Structures are given as C-alpha cells and as structure tokens.
Amino acid sequence: MTGEHFMKGDEALVEGSIAAGCRFYAGYPITPSSEIAERMAWRMPLVGGDYIQIEDEMGSLAAVIGASCAGAKAMTATSGPGFSLMMEHIGLAIMLEAPCVVVDIQRGGPSTGLPTLMSQGDMMQARWGSHGDYEMVAYAPGTVQEMFDFAIKAFNTAERFRVPVLVMGDQIVGQMTARLVIPSEEEIEVSYRPLPDVPPEEYSPADVSRLVPPMVLPGEGYGLHMTALTHDEFGYPETSASRQESLVPRLIRKIKENEQDIVEYEERLLDDAEVGLVVYGSMKGPGWEAVQAARKEGIKAGILRLITPWPFPREPVERLSERVAAILVAEVNMGQMVHSVREYARCPVHHLGHPGGRIFHPDEILRALRKVIT
C-alpha cells in the first residue's frame, strides 16, 4: 500500500493498523466507525489475518484480548454506546497486561445521541470509564494522515508497555476523505511485546521485578496463567491488600515512569503568545486557523495541541500557563479536558464547549479568543 492515497480516515486507520502488524480484528457495527470493520473484513484475510464480527462490543474486546494473549496484535473499533459496553474489558486488558488497541470514533451522546455527527464527549470516559485504579494512554488524531500514523503509535505503545491503548477519533476525522501517504515498510518502526529471555522453568508471567514483564505465547513451554484477580508474580490469584499494593502501583508505574516517552503534543506560535489555545483531535484544523486569524488581528495567540490527551501533557500545560495571560480550551463537549488543564495551569483557563453535532468554526474560536484577551 506504499504510496499516495485518497482515503477516508476510518480506512486510513485500518491501513495504519495493518502496517503496525495488526492481524486480528473483532468488531460490531456502529456508526460512524463501521467503515473500519468493513475494510478490516476485506483486508484481514488478504494479509493473513482474521476478521470476526462479534455479537456485541463486550465480545469484541474480549475476542481482541483473547487474540492478544494468544500472540496476535489485535484491535477493535467502536463509537460511544459500544465504547460504554467495552469498559469492563478495558480493565481486564489492564489487569491481564494484554496489549491491544481500541478505537473510539466519537459521536454525540449521551446514549444513542447523534449517530452520524461528531463530538469529543468520551474523553473522560476514556480515562476513567473502567473501575479501579489504572493509567490510560490515548491518541487523538486530527487528520486522515494521523489516523494512519497514530494507529501505528497506538500499537507500538500497547506492545511496549503491555497495555490497552485508545485512539480517540471522532465522526469528522473518521469519515472525512483526504490525502494519505503510506511510507515504505522499512520506514515504519514496529514494536512487539517483550518476550522472555529466560528458559521456561525460570519464567514468571507477572514478574514484579520488572515494570513490564515479558509475555509468552501459549504452547511454547512457558507456564501461563493470566487472571483478572489481583495476582502474585506467578499469575495466580491472591486476595490481599499487600498483593494489591505491589501489583496495582506497578501497573500504574508502567505508564507514569515512562510518561516523558509516551506523552506527545504539538506547540505552535507559543514563543511570544499572550493567549494559549488548547485543542485536540479534529479541533486541530479549526484551532490552527483561528490562531492564524487572531495573529492577523494583532492578538498574540499560540496553540498547544494534545496528541496524547492521556497521559495528560501536564508539563507543557504548566509551561504554557507561565507564559500566557490566559488559556482557552476549545473542545466539542460541555467541559472535559478543560478540567485537566485547570488542574495544572497557573493562569485563568476559559472554556469553549459544544454538546456535539458539529465542529467549531474557526470564527467562533476567534471570537472566544478575543473575549479571553479582554
């Protein structure tokens, strides 16, 4: 597929996933993510992979986790209602340390809401939706090209740290058609989960001495027992506060201690900025246009775009807040990522929100920037 294409974002994501080594897809139809399932149904058999349409979204992620544990790079995709159904299995993937990718092509909610129209209303659910304590990694693509590129990032991060990784797209970036450049295979860096470097008799499936324990394929002589219960270093359940204290913090530290490595963001025109605009996902385009228009009016605006909303890029936000007089967070929800920005910013933080159904026009953001500056 190396070369130039004109493709939908959902389809570009499929190609990115295949380039990253994905060979198993399980899913359930839901607008506006169904194009991902449809293209996977077509492409998986052609690249030696497998596509299964499952009976619901709980099953989708369960099958993906199963495939991951049996050695395949695996993913699923959905939208709001299906994402809600997947929450229990997100926690399961965390606890089993089963690397996998979950794509949420967000639409207006709550409930069935606006099946065919965009929103960014699942951002907090992405972080906190499953029960218990855990860290989350999520990428927010803003263009068709990024649907391809971030799918690769998502797989690589999932494999490196043995975690579920989210791609938080939305109806606009999922269903827009644009230019896509697929690089040659040699140019694409691909990671695979850490494998054991010891013989089977010395192997432990949940070795707490390492932040990211090696993972084996079943049937290769290595003992394998993966449980969703709090477990000891052999992977067997142990119901005790002390075991919980060693396991759960390690699962969190896998991400926390590698935050510098994982967190990604983009800063533009921030050097002399007096007002900072924070956006993510599809808001990248309108946000950048608004900032350019503001500059033409003499408003010294700059933009911080969150590539990984999770883990939250707190240092760039802290830095930004020390530089500017005020921050404006523009997002297509009634106030979600703005809370995290407020948690770390040391300047006033304003919000431009919308419950979904459409993306902001750059003029609306510009008007909000003018208001913030006065």
Added chain:
Amino acid sequence: MVKLSLPQEEYVVGGHVGCLGCGAVLAMRYLLKGLGPRTILSIPACCWAVLTGSYPRAYLNVPFVNTAFESTGASIAGIRAALDIRGVEDVTVVGFAGDGGTADIGLQALSGMLERGDNAIYVMYDNEAYMNTGTQRSGSTPLGAWTTTTPVGGAGRGKEQPKKDMMGIILAHRVPYAATASVAFPEDLVRKARKAREIAGPTFLHIFSPCPPGWRFSSEKSVEIARLAVDAKVFPLYEVEEGTYRINRNPRKPIPVSDYMSLQERFGHLTKKMMELFQAEVDRNWEMLLRMVEITEEKPLWG
C-alpha cells in the same frame, strides 16, 4: 372484489422516514392492527428507532420507548412490572427489535425474559443484517449473502455460515407461543399478533421483513420477495403453541430457492454449487419442520 379481514384502524400513520418498500414498516403496521391501541412498544437501536421521523411527522399512535441495543427483553420486563404494580391489566407490552438486536447483542436479555416468563410479546423483525448501520452481517444473515462485512471478491465469498435458527432458540425456552410471520401474509400476521396478545407469558413473533437497499432489489418487489421466501420454503410460516407445531402455509407447488434468490443482488455472485448448498439447507430445515409437526400432532412436546 376481494374482502380483506384486516382491521381498518391504522396505528402507523403517514409520514415515516423508512426507505421505499421497507418491509419493517409493513411489519409494524400489521402488528399494531392486530394488537390495537392499548400497546406499549420498547425498541432498541435499529431502523425502527429512527423510522418514526421527527415531529410533526411522527407517525406511531402508540407509546414508544427506546432502549439500549442489548436490552429489549429486560426493558419490556420492567415495563410489565410497572404496569402490574399500577394494576393496569389491559395493556400489551411489546419489544420490537431487529435481527441484530435479537439474534446477536440482545440474545441474553431475550433469553432472560423468556426464562422468567415475563408477560410480553417479543417481535423480531428480520431484515437479515444490520441495515440501520449500512448492511453489516448479523447472525440472521443467510448463507452466501453479500453484506459489507461479508464481502464478495478478494478473499470473500459472502457469508460462510447459515442463518441462526431463532425459533429453535426461543422454543428451547418452552414458551407458550412462538410463530413466524411475513409481510406478504398480513392476515396470518394479524391473527398471530392477536393470539400472542391473548396469551399470558412470554410470546415470540419472527417477522420476515425484506429490505430493498440491503438486499439490493427494486423497492416495488418487497411483498413479492416475501411471498417467494415462503413459497420456496426459505422462510416457512408456522406456529408453535404449547409444544404443538403447525405449518400455516404449505406451498402446494414449491418453487426452487433460485427463483427467490435471483431477484436479489445480495445473492448475485452465487455459483450453481452454492445455490445447491442453499437449497439443501432449506430442504433440511423444511424436513425438520415436517417432522416436528408429525411428532407433536399426537402429543405436544410441552405445555
């Protein structure tokens, strides 16, 4: 002049936003003619969740509550419980779900409702794929059919598995009444709706509802295709009451499945050999149905 025995009252009035020739619209129209105005509908995600259109075009004259995709069976259990608590006895509670919402994601809630014996009618309107999201395969999609997730070309040859036997699954719960019905046979459908209404306990109607855009046929052929499905024994009309099977239409001159399939582009790619496989499956199912009728003629299997 042909005199129809259908009730004149309409509870599905003009203004729906269904496609031309939509079988699911006819299914609802005939169902409500049978059930009457004292009916409450619970409908999950499916074509029918949006078919009513926006006010003032809204065109259903009975109460309607939307439920989540996976939960129709549980939703109607709750509705019935509230009516019982309030002492309301003359209302029919209906879950009305598509084949995906019934045979796939909704199967657990449906099984729960049947096993508990909740007093409600569960209707599966069967257009044999996820049509509201653009024709992805469901458990009810027939063998060989093209859908967007059972592609034709590349490595794909259409759906590789036969259609899920929903009546079989329902009947494993030993329900008092379950029947198939078709939009091509409205009088039979209305009669079955009334029968289900009169029975206390869980009842099930499986209504065959052709979908012109999803099955890829010209919209004026919906009823014709539904009729051919019955006459080719692809979708036999039968009912099971207290463990006794009855066939409601035994085609005197059965037609080959190819007569039914050739009108639909979703089967356009099928080779002669695949058609034969399909015919064999249809024959096997029909044979099984005849045997069930024979077995239960003397003594019901339950009830």
